[in-house]
Amino acid sequence: MAAIISVSALSKRYAKGPTALEGVSLDIEEGEILALLGPNGAGKTTLISAICGLVRPTSGTVTVAGHDIVTDYRAARALIGLVPQDISIEPFERVINTTRFSRGLFGKPRDDAHIERVLKALSLWDRRKARNMELSGGMKRRVLIAKALAHEPRILFLDEPTAGVDVSLRKDMWALVRRLRDDGVTIILTTHYIEEAEEMADRIGIMDKGRLLLVEEKARLMHQLGRKALCLFLQEPLDSLPPALAGHALKLGEGGRTLTFEYDTAAGRTGITRLLADLAAAGIAVRDLETRQSSLEQIFLNLLEEAA
Amino acid sequence: MNWQAIKAIYVFEMSRTFRTLAQSVISPVLSTVLYFVVFGAAIGGRIQSVEGIGYGAFIVPGLIMLTLLQQSVTNASFGIYFPKFIGTIYELLSAPMSFMEIVIGYVGAAASKAIMIALIIMATSTLFVDLDIRHPLWMIAFLLLTAVSFALLGFIIGIWAGSFEQLQLIPLLVITPLVFLGGAFYSVSMLPEFWQAVTKLNPVLYLISGFRWAFFGVADVPVGLSIAAVCTFLALCLGLIWLIFRTGWKIRP
Known part of the structure; x- marks a missing residue:
């Protein structure tokens, strides 16, 4: 064009x-x-x-x-x-x-x-x-x-x-x-x-x-700029993050029933495979999972923050 | 030349005139009739004649000039101020037209309307006095030149004005007094010598004098001077407009 x-x-x-x-x-x-x-x-x-x-x-x-x-x-x-x-x-x-x-x-x-x-x-x-x-x-x-x-x-x-x-x-x-x-x-x-x-x-x-x-x-x-969030719903609530998972950027949700993992879709390695393997090794059972694409709004706010 | 655009503005402005026919035409005619009643019949009855012309007829050119100046200035100033005020001027500025074309559209419509009303007043005045016009072509020339020059002035005022009060300011404070003091209702020769000299500084005197000459062949100043004065004023306004558009003053930041 x-x-x-x-x-x-x-x-x-x-x-x-x-x-x-x-x-x-x-x-x-x-x-x-x-x-x-x-x-x-x-x-x-x-x-x-x-x-x-x-x-x-x-x-x-x-x-x-x-x-x-x-x-x-x-x-x-x-x-x-x-x-x-x-x-x-x-x-x-x-x-x-x-x-x-x-x-x-x-x-x-x-x-x-x-x-x-x-x-x-x-x-x-x-x-x-x-x-x-x-x-x-x-x-x-x-x-x-x-x-x-x-x-x-x-x-x-x-x-x-x-x-x-x-x-x-x-x-x-x-x-x-x-x-x-x-x-x-x-x-x-x-x-x-x-x-x-x-x-x-x-x-x-x-x-x-x-x-x-x-x-x-x-x-x-x-x-390019989108980040995705992987949300894991756990079988059993956790009081705190087990040390075996400390290497991952994980957030424990309220009540200890969810774990959220943010990753960059453009990155070569997202780290999902290793996370899932570590979860299995730590004996944490996952009931369900979902991923969320970050909206343009978030991209926009991120950009403005970077520019500032 | 974008003739379609000029035509569009002209038609649009004229349709505004016809839409508001009552305010546009009836009120100037009514005020003229009032002038005739007061100056012509009531006072004129005691004056008999000025320079050999019946007083009623003598004031006709002055009356027409008074209305012509007021109308051309207010029409043109309002015509361009209104789009500025309500914001529709964006369309004029984004259209493929030059500033001169905008001026021709607005000033042309304002002058047309003013001349229309001047002619209506002239027709109305024949109900009161006998008019015989010595130099009809010059009369029309003065009418045209004056209407266009003062519509240009009105356009400049409309661009300059930042409020409706400012829009009224110049017609009210400058033009009306100048017309009254410019011999609209008397001959300058009736004044003491000192005031005659002062009056000669009033540009409107030259317009009224020239216009009256076209009617009766009688003038306060030589008619050549009158023509020169109108043309100078026209050139002055054109120059100012050119400057405004070159710099985008007040309209295109």
Whole structure:
């Protein structure tokens, strides 16, 4: 896959205040869903704003399908749709007119068939004549998406698309994003919710303090950085760890009925075989066992701790 | 040139005008009628004529200018301030359009609306006085140039303003007094010499004088000066706008 967006050494410093972006380089591949994760103030929104033209980068370059966002901004921006984090919407205008307006802004001639498709896909068609202020929060957010899709962009930026959205709506949003990806739209989303990134993304970028700490395919990220925990449920409770098992990093659970062993799935030797052998030698009978993959959330927290 | 975008902004802004037709059109017309009743009928009845023109007719160009300036400034400033205030400006900034195109859309709509209202007032005034326009082409030229220049000023105010109070500040504190003191309702020749000289520092005097000349062929200052004044003001506003966009001041950090 070719990179559709190429960010190179992008920095943004404000005259007063902290550095919002520090030397971010990133290639976004055509057709992928990239999730940007990071705590508040990590620079996710600034990165998006710089690519979309809301913020002037202090240094560095960005190209969109080969078009520089500064010198060739018209060609670059025409390919991009942006759904902002805050619900910013003309309160008195009607849904269909706001959507048409967005298409016009991006230089496309009026196309009612396309607007109808977009509004129908977002379940807004029945409310097309409603004023924006009459809509519920979830609907307003969908109007923002409709506006962003009105000019048939090849790239869609979703800045916290599910912030403050209830569970069922969040699921709808995910389904929509997948449909768009199936249509070939490249999607970059920022999120607080790790589960969202885990659920949706092909690749995950983790940002903190204006830096991009890493970008990795989700599966590989979880595999590489993932730790697994093996939990052993014992036949008979133990008062303390027998000395024969002292060599293993074991934790005795409450009541002495479980033993937890954490291991790195990427390591050459996980140590499980030896542990099981030692358990058998010590005469400890295991009733049941289970393993747990650490979640992206833990990976994320580990990374932030390492960076700090 | 992204004409579609200019058209989109223009249509959007004009539809706002028609959506709020009552506030947009009725109130300026009503206040003009009030001016006619007070200045034209009540006071004008005692003034007879100024420079050979019936007082009722004499104040028509001043009245139109007053409304034209207020309307173009407030329309344009509100037009760009509102998206800034509610946050929808993100869309303008992320669209493939240049700053000049944004200006043309907003300023064009604001000036159109102001001219529309000016024409309505002109039509209303014919109910009260007989108007015969000596230089109709110049009248239209002054109308256009003034509306565009002050819509540009309004746009600058809208970008600058950080609150609705600031948005009102300049029209209220600067423009209205300048129009009243710029000979909207009197001829400068009626003033003592010292105040005549002071009045000549008021840029709005040149607009009203030129506009009145287009109607009656009578002016406080030579009409060439009036044209030069409008063009200078226009150039000044364009320069300021260019600077704002070059630096991204207040809108693109």
